[in-house]
Amino acid sequence: MAKSKTERPVILITNDDSISAPGIKALVEAVKDLGKIIVVAPDKPQSGMGHAITLGHHLRLQKAHILDGVEAYTCSGTPVDCVKLAVDKVLHHKPTICLSGINHGANHSINVIYSGTMSAALEASIESIPSIGFSLLDLSIDADFTAAKHYARIIVKQLLADKKLDKHLCLNVNIPKVVTSSIKGIKICKQSYAKYDEKFIERTDPHGKKYYWLTGEFVNFDKSKDTDVWALKNNYVSVVPVQFDLTNHVIKEKLSKKWKW
Amino acid sequence: MAKSKTERPVILITNDDSISAPGIKALVEAVKDLGKIIVVAPDKPQSGMGHAITLGHHLRLQKAHILDGVEAYTCSGTPVDCVKLAVDKVLHHKPTICLSGINHGANHSINVIYSGTMSAALEASIESIPSIGFSLLDLSIDADFTAAKHYARIIVKQLLADKKLDKHLCLNVNIPKVVTSSIKGIKICKQSYAKYDEKFIERTDPHGKKYYWLTGEFVNFDKSKDTDVWALKNNYVSVVPVQFDLTNHVIKEKLSKKWKW
Numbered sequence: 347m348a349k350s351k352t353e354r355p356v357i358l359i360t361n362d363d364s365i366s367a368p369g370i371k372a373l374v375e376a377v378k379d380l381g382k383i384i385v386v387a388p389d390k391p392q393s394g395m396g397h398a399i400t401l402g403h404h405l406r407l408q409k410a411h412i413l414d415g416v417e418a419y420t421c422s423g424t425p426v427d428c429v430k431l432a433v434d435k436v437l438h439h440k441p442t443i444c445l446s447g448i449n450h451g452a453n454h455s456i457n458v459i460y461s462g463t464m465s466a467a468l469e470a471s472i473e474s475i476p477s478i479g480f481s482l483l484d485l486s487i488d489a490d491f492t493a494a495k496h497y498a499r500i501i502v503k504q505l506l507a508d509k510k511l512d513k514h515l516c517l518n519v520n521i522p523k524v525v526t527s528s529i530k531g532i533k534i535c536k537q538s539y540a541k542y543d544e545k546f547i548e549r550t551d552p553h554g555k556k557y558y559w560l561t562g563e564f565v566n567f568d569k570s571k572d573t574d575v576w577a578l579k580n581n582y583v584s585v586v587p588v589q590f591d592l593t594n595h596v597i598k599e600k601l602s603k604k605w606k607w
Numbered sequence: 608m609a610k611s612k613t614e615r616p617v618i619l620i621t622n623d624d625s626i627s628a629p630g631i632k633a634l635v636e637a638v639k640d641l642g643k644i645i646v647v648a649p650d651k652p653q654s655g656m657g658h659a660i661t662l663g664h665h666l667r668l669q670k671a672h673i674l675d676g677v678e679a680y681t682c683s684g685t686p687v688d689c690v691k692l693a694v695d696k697v698l699h700h701k702p703t704i705c706l707s708g709i710n711h712g713a714n715h716s717i718n719v720i721y722s723g724t725m726s727a728a729l730e731a732s733i734e735s736i737p738s739i740g741f742s743l744l745d746l747s748i749d750a751d752f753t754a755a756k757h758y759a760r761i762i763v764k765q766l767l768a769d770k771k772l773d774k775h776l777c778l779n780v781n782i783p784k785v786v787t788s789s790i791k792g793i794k795i796c797k798q799s800y801a802k803y804d805e806k807f808i809e810r811t812d813p814h815g816k817k818y819y820w821l822t823g824e825f826v827n828f829d830k831s832k833d834t835d836v837w838a839l840k841n842n843y844v845s846v847v848p849v850q851f852d853l854t855n856h857v858i859k860e861k862l863s864k865k866w867k868w
Binding site: 391393394395396397398399400401402404405406407424426427430431434435456458459460465468472473500504508512515516518531532534535536537539541544545546548549555556557558559560585586587588589590591592593594595597598601602604605607 | 652654655656657658659660661662663665666667668685687688691692695696717719720721726729733734761765769773776777779792793795796797798800802805806807809810816817818819820821846847848849850851852853854855856858859862863865866868
């Protein structure tokens with residue numbers, strides 16, 4: 347960690363479900379005594395925004411209330427905008443760590459690519475701020491965050507205690523939708539090759555024009571036992587370390603030898 | 608390739624600068640005799656949209672004109688939405704390959720994460736459609752695409768000729784802003800660790816409220832010679848094979864040994 351032993355860690359918290367989502371309040375409650383908490387979260391739902399940033403428009407930042415004694419703001423942009431704006435205009439320096447979530451719904455396997463929650467965490471890690479995105483496998487607004495809070499706290503404490511942390515560390519943590527006592531433990535995993543078999547539902551508007559809604563059915567193609575999907579199915583909390591270097595080094599070597607121009 | 612030797616390849620083309628951008632027209636012109644071309648592109652600029660998808664709204668699809676004899680549509684969503692909708696509702700099957708671009712502006716190094724152009728290509732590769740994103744290092748609407756078209760054609764022909772192609776192959780191709788004769792060749796590279804040192808410019812609106820504009824200065828931290836940034840600086844076309852598995856396997860192994868719960 348960048349901070350000295352005596353200094354309180356600064357914990358930046360964001361999400362993609364917006365500041366009014368119960369999940370972000372649960373995350374703040376879970377870790378609020380572990381450091382100085384600053385919340386900068388979207389002012390409206392931003393699910394599925396991936397790593398989008400706001401380029402052609404300006405951004406707004408507004409004071410907000412999330413929990414007594416916790417400094418909080420809303421941002422008019424995407425989850426990634428929240429992290430950028432928080433560092434430059436709220437904190438005026440890098441926080442010790444950045445936490446994102448707790449997301450209402452799964453972000454395992456390919457979801458990591460579409461998820462605003464995970465993109466916010468990844469953005470922090472690009473900026474050399476170790477980060478974690480938390481997601482509960484329950485889309486409901488009334489989801490029970492008890493187990494998620496319990497495990498979020500354990501993992502954040504582990505992160506803060508690690509004195510030899512990679513500055514680009516970014517963890518994708520998913521929590522199964524079961525009571526705390528049913529969870530078997532925490533597993534470090536790889537991202538499963540699983541995706542959605544997507545179909546668009548076609549409808550016709552009152553003016554006779556067609557429009558489309560995205561729907562999809564989840565399919566797991568990866569049968570190995572060290573994946574996040576396997577861990578969650580077997581009642582483990584899954585932890586996947588993720589990275590922003592997208593280079594496929596195996597293909598790079600192959601093409602370097604094979605393709606002649 | 609999925610298609611037999613006698614069948615004409617189906618080439619899906621999209622971008623993030625919108626159907627009216629000169630760059631997508633340049634790409635269609637460069638490859639139009641290499642297969643059956645279908646264009647599905649955003650109806651408005653979508654730069655910086657990353658891997659965003661449209662979840663809370665419906666999508667529209669509309670016939671459009673881009674070049675005589677070329678089937679084209681606009682989509683009201685993001686670049687990733689364009690790929691999904693094209694496969695399900697326009698083609699009704701997977702195309703042979705998917706091309707994205709030619710982007711007005713660089714998508715090397717960390718830009719790959721924010722780029723709608725590259726996210727569209729990556730989305731195709733998730734769907735087992737080999738893909739390429741093309742970007743020219745010139746933001747101008749009047750950019751000269753002559754060299755970019757020349758090299759796009761060479762690379763697409765190479766892809767179509769490869770009979771042992773990885774179905775998830777996704778290439779991030781950037782073309783330097785120089786005349787064709789100044790380009791030294793094509794280099795297979797890795798993604799450089801380079802990013803933007805970002806500052807938000809603060810302004811005050813006529814009602815006395817503050818707002819913020821994202822600005823940034825590009826900084827390359829990676830001094831190795833096999834990066835896209837090095838290749839482009841030395842007048843090579845850079846080709847980075849990218850992947851959607853974000854797992855950091857090195858950190859995964861380390862944490863599995865180090866962290867005890």
